Amino acid sequence: MSLPPEPHEGEQARLTRNLAELLQELRVAQAGVQILFAFLLSLPFTAAFAGTTGFQRATYLVTFVSSGAAVVCLVAPVAYHRLLFRRMHRPELVRAAHRFALAGLALLAASITGAAVLVGDVVLGGVGAAVLGLGSAASFVVLWVALPLRARASTIPVPD
Template sequence: MSEAEESEQERLRRNLNELLQELRVAQAGVQILFGFLLSIVFTDRYRDIDQYVRVTHLVTILFAAASVALLTAPAAWHRVLFRRGRREDIIEIAHRFTLVGLGTLAAAMTGTVLLLGEVIVGGWPAILFGVVAGLAFATLWFLLPLRERNHDSIDAPGHPDASDVL
């Protein structure tokens, strides 16, 4: 069956399944990152680091925790609202949580690169590594896709996924 022949419920089911598949990819990465960031505190070297690295580490952990919460929330929403006829609501809120969760994951990854740069080389090179990482995530995850989205004709009347755009 083509997408044009899908019923509204089939389209919603497909959209939710695609979203949950995307979240599985991001969740694994953020959970591994979160565990890595937590383990750093229990190393012997941690007690000797300066306040700047400690604050950067804490902020990075908070971004990673926010990302875990945001990227796992759609599964919880789906489970709580399961069989209540709220699939469209779940998809809309999950879409928003996912975008914000990817933003917080990008910030956590950027903070991690900054932390590692600070521990390995320190100073301005570490900051440069963090800035480059942040720009790379922003570009690859948001700027380029948004640029491509502006070139789409998906909003055109009659396009099978026109109502998928949230």
């Protein structure tokens, strides 16, 4: 949770703090999505991949593309910052980084859900894939969306 602004904190100091907090949060997500992407990148080159069904290949492809897009979105704030460094565009940078982070997290949730469906289908079959996929998606909706929005609605808004 973002701390309230200090009484003496100016607009630039607040933006600097917001950007630092966001970049710190992204470090956690970046590591996970990069590991998932690397794993998915190697999967088609294994002997077992030749025996996958059409559904499994389609699920793999959607999962691979969404994890790649998540990497792009979660690393984009770093590139954005580098290109705007010392150009007095901090408000735009914070807004863009926030949007990239939300998009990246949504794509990461889709990637992990897709991976759960793929593993479920290979190990348990169609019903197992559905159960794991729905359980994964529900977990993301509850933990990453519903609970934070509930907490947000029950507290006094703090300007960020």
